[in-house]
Structure formats: C-alpha cells, structure tokens
Amino acid sequence: MANNIGWNFDNSYTRLPSSFYSCLPLNRVQAPKLVILNEAVAESLGLDTRALQRPESIEILAGNEVPSGAIPLAQAYAGHQFGHFNMLGDGRALLLGEQMTPTGERYDIGLKGSGRTPYSRGGDGRAALGPMLREYIISEAMYALGIPTSRSLAVVTTGETIIRETELPGAILTRVASSHLRVGTFQYVAQWGTDEELQILADYAIERHFPTIDQTQPNRYLSLLQEVMERQAKLIAQWQLVGFIHGVMNTDNMTISGETIDYGPCAFMDTYNPATVFSSIDRQGRYAYGNQPPIGGWNISRFAETLLPLIHNNEEEAVILAQEVIQQYPQLYYTNWLAGMRAKLGIFNEEEQDAKLVEELLTLMEKYDADYTNTFRALTFTKCEGTDLFNSAEFTNWYEQWQARREKQEESEAASQQLMRDNNPAIIPRNHRVEEALEAAVTHGDYRVMEKLLQALSQPFAHTSNQEEYATLPAPSNCPYQTFCGT
Numbered sequence: 359m360a361n362n363i364g365w366n367f368d369n370s371y372t373r374l375p376s377s378f379y380s381c382l383p384l385n386r387v388q389a390p391k392l393v394i395l396n397e398a399v400a401e402s403l404g405l406d407t408r409a410l411q412r413p414e415s416i417e418i419l420a421g422n423e424v425p426s427g428a429i430p431l432a433q434a435y436a437g438h439q440f441g442h443f444n445m446l447g448d449g450r451a452l453l454l455g456e457q458m459t460p461t462g463e464r465y466d467i468g469l470k471g472s473g474r475t476p477y478s479r480g481g482d483g484r485a486a487l488g489p490m491l492r493e494y495i496i497s498e499a500m501y502a503l504g505i506p507t508s509r510s511l512a513v514v515t516t517g518e519t520i521i522r523e524t525e526l527p528g529a530i531l532t533r534v535a536s537s538h539l540r541v542g543t544f545q546y547v548a549q550w551g552t553d554e555e556l557q558i559l560a561d562y563a564i565e566r567h568f569p570t571i572d573q574t575q576p577n578r579y580l581s582l583l584q585e586v587m588e589r590q591a592k593l594i595a596q597w598q599l600v601g602f603i604h605g606v607m608n609t610d611n612m613t614i615s616g617e618t619i620d621y622g623p624c625a626f627m628d629t630y631n632p633a634t635v636f637s638s639i640d641r642q643g644r645y646a647y648g649n650q651p652p653i654g655g656w657n658i659s660r661f662a663e664t665l666l667p668l669i670h671n672n673e674e675e676a677v678i679l680a681q682e683v684i685q686q687y688p689q690l691y692y693t694n695w696l697a698g699m700r701a702k703l704g705i706f707n708e709e710e711q712d713a714k715l716v717e718e719l720l721t722l723m724e725k726y727d728a729d730y731t732n733t734f735r736a737l738t739f740t741k742c743e744g745t746d747l748f749n750s751a752e753f754t755n756w757y758e759q760w761q762a763r764r765e766k767q768e769e770s771e772a773a774s775q776q777l778m779r780d781n782n783p784a785i786i787p788r789n790h791r792v793e794e795a796l797e798a799a800v801t802h803g804d805y806r807v808m809e810k811l812l813q814a815l816s817q818p819f820a821h822t823s824n825q826e827e828y829a830t831l832p833a834p835s836n837c838p839y840q841t842f843c844g845t
C-alpha cells in the first residue's frame with residue numbers, strides 16, 4: 359500500500375518474545391465509512407489529514423488493509439476482573455503498530471472492534487457505533503482536562519450490524535496510546551512466562567516509559583514499581599478531582615504508562631456522592647467513585663507481586679522491598695489529591711487545616727446533593743446561590759472560613775480566582791449530553807450535536823459563554839443513569 363499518508367511504523371512489540379502476542383491477518387468488513395476524524399491527533403502523529411480521508415486510508419482505519427510498515431497483532435494479557443484472575447488478551451482489538459511521530463515519539467496505533475482474535479473467548483470481536491463514539495468523546499474530554507489518556511484518531515462504521523440486545527451498527531475506533539502495556543501484561547508473563555521473559559518485559563517497559571531509570575542499576579525494578587505507582591497515584595487523583603468514574607478498574611485496564619485506557623462503562627458524576635456507580639455490572643460498588651483510590655493501591659500491589667522475582671532472588675527479601683515502596687501509595691495519592699483540591703479552592707500554599715476545609719465542603723456537598731462540577735464552578739465565580747447547599751447556614755459558615763483562608767495568603771484575589779478557573783472545568787461530558795450526541799449520530803446519522811459538544815469540551819477551562827448550556831443538569835429521573843460493559 360502506497361504510503362503518502364505519513365505512516366511511519368517501528369514495531370518494537372514484535373521484537374519481544376512471541377508468546378506475548380499473536381500476529382493476525384485482518385478481518386475484513388463490508389462497507390467502511392469514516393464518520394469522525396480527529397485532525398489534531400492526526401497532525402501530532404505526522405499523518406496527512408486530507409490523505410486520511412481518502413478511500414484507501416479508510417480501508418486501513420477499518421482493518422481491511424495493512425498500512426505499509428505495520429504488523430498487526432493482538433496482545434496477550436491477563437488480569438483481575440472484579441478481583442478474579444483470568445487470562446484475557448485483545449479479544450476485539452488489534453495493534454497495527456507503533457507510529458514514530460515527527461518529533462520522535464512512539465505511539466501505539468490500535469483498532470478497537472476489529473474482529474475476533476485468539477483471545478476473543480466467546481465474544482464476536484466487534485464493537486457498536488455508540489460505544490466507540492462514546493469512547494471518542496470521553497477520551498478527548500479527558501485529554502482536554504489535562505488528564506493522561508489514550509486518544510481517539512477516528513471512528514469508521516463497518517457497514518455491518520452486530521448483535522447485542524438488539525442489532526446495532528458496527529464500528530471501529532482507532533485508538534492512540536503511549537503503549538498498551540498493562541498491569542495485566544505483567545500478570546500474564548509472571549503467571550505463564552519465564553523469569554527471563556519477565557525481565558525482558560520489565561526492561562522494555564523501562565525503556566519505553568521510564569528512560570530515566572538506569573538500566574544497569576541493580577534495583578531498577580523497584581524503581582519501575584515506584585514510577586508506575588507515582589503515575590497511577592497522580593492519575594487517580596486527577597480522576598477524583600474532576601469526578602471521573604472509570605467503572606472497570608480491573609488490572610488489565612490499568613496501564614504502566616499512567617494513561618487512562620479502556621473507556622467502557624465510565625461516566626462523570628453529577629451529584630457528589632462517593633458511592634456513585636454507573637456500571638450495570640458493578641453491583642457491589644467495587645469501582646464506585648470513592649473506592650477508586652484504594653482500588654488503585656490494590657492494583658499496584660498486584661503489579662508489585664509480578665515483579666518479585668526481579669526485585670530479589672530471595673522471595674522474603676523481595677516482599678519486604680516491594681512493600682516499602684507500595685506502602686507509600688495512600689499518602690502519595692492523598693498528597694496529589696489535596697494539592698489539586700487546594701487549587702480548586704484557589705489556595706496556593708499549604709496549611710494543616712486545609713484538609714479539614716476540603717473535607718467539610720465535601721461533607722456538605724454530599725448532605726445537600728450538590729452537583730460536583732457546578733459547585734466548584736459557582737465557587738470560582740462566587741455565584742453561590744440557588745441550591746440547597748448554598749442556602750444552608752452550614753455553607754455560609756464554611757464560606758466564611760474559606761474566604762478567611764484565601765485572604766491569609768500573599769497572592770491576590772485575582773490570582774486566586776485564576777487558579778480556580780484553571781482547575782475547575784466549566785464543562786464535563788455530562789451523561790445526558792453525551793447520550794443526546796450519540797442518539798443524533800447513531801439514530802439519525804447527524805454528527806453536528808457531537809461536533810458541537812466536542813468543541814465545547816476541547817477547552818474546559820476557557821469558561822466561555824457557549825459552555826454555559828452544558829452546565830445544565832439532567833432532568834430528575836426515576837431510573838439512575840447506567841452504563842454497560844463490553845459494549
């Protein structure tokens with residue numbers, strides 16, 4: 359296939375032991391059609407956006423043709439799903455290859471919904487249009503919020519229907535990530551591979567994501583554990599600060615790079631409540647909003663277990679060393695979160711009572727069913743009126759304490775407000791607005807609602823007038839919003 363699009367693949371994953379993946383032929387689809395293309399992502403990858411829209415490119419985005427230099431493969435991995443260990447792997451995704459960008463960065467280019475693989479188990483390997491557009495919207499919103507994430511290059515429809523509860527239009531998402539190495543990749547090799555293979559994987563992860571770790575240093579695998587933990591602690595703090603609920607924090611969905619991946623049953627919280635769960639299959643609330651930070655710690659412990667043979671040849675010693683690292687996780691998470699909360703409240707320096715000030719606000723928000731995003735937005739613009747929370751005497755009291763705290767700092771009020779503007783989004787992808795955009799696109803083939811939403815989401819800290827309408831809350835409903843897995 360002629361390469362005038364800008365593909366520039368170098369496939370380091372194929373140089374790893376062959377048990378780590380399965381090379382596959384492509385599964386052709388009937389009648390691919392490009393429905394959305396992310397020009398900003400295309401450009402950052404060094405791809406020609408005009409050329410990408412030509413039929414021969416669309417064949418590539420649909421998995422009908424292999425771009426020159428690509429070597430399609432499905433990655434093997436395992437994972438704890440809701441606490442239970444399973445063999446998994448890319449059951450409906452293919453890694454086309456690693457694109458080297460004009461600035462020398464390496465990105466995985468993957469197709470999601472591209473058909474069956476040796477890891478599909480009972481699944482059809484396919485994806486429906488609605489969930490692929492949903493991933494596109496939410497991943498782009500996360501990126502704009504400054505949260506590490508995989509990104510979405512394009513969605514194509516396949517011209518085929520897939521069977522779920524009803525027949526749905528099939529689609530393929532082209533996903534871009536700094537890698538798809540997961541805690542589950544390490545679990546797979548630790549469980550079924552040799553120690554030598556484990557070391558190859560760990561060295562590969564260090565080279566790809568943590569090049570500052572000296573590869574010759576004897577305890578480099580402890581450094582790897584430390585770095586992955588730090589990135590995950592920071593990532594999950596960022597999720598909490600914007601009210602993002604991943605929904606399926608299984609170890610196979612937790613990256614080594616510290617990027618958010620696998621947008622399945624995720625959603626943003628409207629009303630503040632730590633018990634919020636959207637996923638229909640999460641009946642125990644394992645992945646509820648308030649549980650995400652400890653689950654991040656649980657997942658890091660699973661990662662640490664896989665590294666034990668590399669950390670020390672005496673297992674007891676290895677456990678002691680690993681524990682010294684992972685016991686820092688709760689504090690590390692909390693420090694990141696509290697720093698973010700200070701910024702959301704316009705506070706620059708640290709004082710001991712800050713934690714109490716934040717906790718008190720959250721307690722009141724929960725008590726008065728306050729909207730998470732809009733409460734911080736109102737505080738930013740000191741427009742605290744018209745809600746039960748703002749009308750309460752407890753809030754007035756809290757507000758005075760908060761003002762006193764802000765006045766005590768050296769920075770001006772204007773600077774404090776700017777800090778708040780930069781940390782409290784004007785807009786999040788609210789579920790009812792996302793659904794509205796998907797409905798128009800999937801049912802009516804009208805992508806304008808989605809384009810407009812994406813536009814408003816692209817600069818969440820701009821606080822422009824066209825974002826106002828997206829602050830409106832959903833109408834009260836008897837059936838809580840639910841999201842579905844494996845969709």
Ligand code: AMP
Nearest residue numbers: 446447448449450478481482483484844
């Ligand atoms: P997820 O919940 O998306 O992280 O997926 C969990 C596992 O199920 C992964 O191994 C996926 O590849 C696999 N999977 C999800 N949906 C399908 C499908 N439609 N066909 C085959 N495998 C799937």
Ligand code: MG
Nearest residue numbers: 610611619620
């Ligand atoms: Mg997954």
